[in-house]
Amino acid sequence: MSECKPLATPAAVTQSATPSTDEFENPTQYRRLVGALQYLTITRPDLSYAVNRLCQFMHMPTDEHWGLLKRVLRYVKGTQGYGLCITPSSSTDIHAYSDSDWAECPIDRKSTSGYAVYLGTNLVSWLSRKQRTVARSSIEAEYKGLADVSAEVTWIVSLLRELGLHSGKSATLWCDNLGATYLAANPVFHARTKHVEIDYHFVRDKVASGDFVVSFVCTKDQIADVFTKPLPAPRFQALRDKLNVVSQPP
Template identity: 85%
Template sequence: MGNDSALIDTLLRQLSTAFKIRDLGTPHFFLGIETVPYGDGLILSQRRYMKDILKRAGMTDCKALATPAAVTQSATPSLTPFENPTQYRMIVGALQYLTITRPDLSFSVNRLCQFMHSPTDDHWGLLKRVLRYVKGTQEYGLRLSLSPSSNLHAYTDSDWAGCPVDRKSTSGYAVFLDTNLVSWVSRKQRTVARSSTEAEYKGLADVSAEVTWVVSLLRELGLHSGTPATLWCDNLGATYLAANPVFHARTKHVEIDYHFVRDKVAAGDFIVSFVSTKDQLADIFTKPLPAPRFQALRDKLNELLVVASL
């Protein structure tokens, strides 16, 4: 990477003396991801890959749906094993790769992955719903545009005890480099949280680790602005805990995460701020949402999901 074309060309010539390389120029299609020019940036699209997934699942002509997960349907294990678990694992694995450019699928795909070992007919039904949503959003992709600055900010959220099977919480976060979404995740927590504050604080610790890595990468590239990253959390308890130097006895069970985040805040690396649940963008990564709420959050993620004219 660099902004000096002459220096980059010199480096490529030097590398070509030792290795057999070929400069393919501007990327257009790489590892199933297509780059489409769009305004002052580009869109990363996997439209061809989506069509291939639908074909493999035999759902090319299925009816489209507005959301990938139903609000009222629970992912509880049934007693009827799915007759073709290999097909289930193959398609879910393909959907995992699709989340590279489709963050709106992260929660639903993460939930499907939790039943890889023994999928049932109910889980196959959940998978088919995700595919029906993909059917209606094949023109969507991840938008990247020029950024006026390299400031970092992130949203983090957790759905406390949201899993009906083991009552573990699901955490999600979205990390932005100025206006561009650069990192996101939807993941079930490893342990059962004893309070909503604990669940939110564990999510805060996860996004703190991710932002720390992004900052180190930006510093290595010489692109870090030096401005502390802002972490937005919609839980006042977790927000106060990050700023309070006094450790409360009732939070001993989150001591490791507490010290990690607290040290970052004390060092001035992060600023933890409160954001209302209405404006919490990471909510899309933690639970099924009604169609209006889901689509509003999807669009608010920097308008990252836009119709691509391919």
């Protein structure tokens, strides 16, 4: 596909009305290419959502999944010179963005979570992953996403303390769901969240101890949006810039 026409985004916003269920004739080739794209996500966080979705069909890819894979390759073709940019930063404060797309998967209705963790102005950790259990509300899906990023930030803080580089300030977690931010600060179990697994509630302990501050951010400023769903080209490109994925000089 070296001569293919480039595309502006790795995933289409619209889905096929009649998706193909025919098994792809060469699943080994599919797996080999997806594995290569997984390696590429080490320096290309903008590919995380699309590649994560492709990985979910490794066991039995269909012709439709092969089409989705070729779309990612067409996007890579047009952005071969892009990569994650790391620059000197005067700040060592940690702030992270967490987002979830509730019941996004049409097959099992599990939600997709994503986060982006910044050390100063640099992106140092990111994730796009389907949640392990089905969320019964958008608040629960967002709260589970907060739990994932809380675990990651806890590890980063521990590492920085060992290196003597931690600023001592509380990490700020940004979430675009008011219900989830209230739940993180409220020690009372609400009726509609009684079923949430206990291990997710360590977010509250971190907030109560002052390690984290969970704050609301409006959806248009939610950087982790790029890890949870396909986006239109202007929105995708704006968030890609905020991830510090930029065109590198030759």
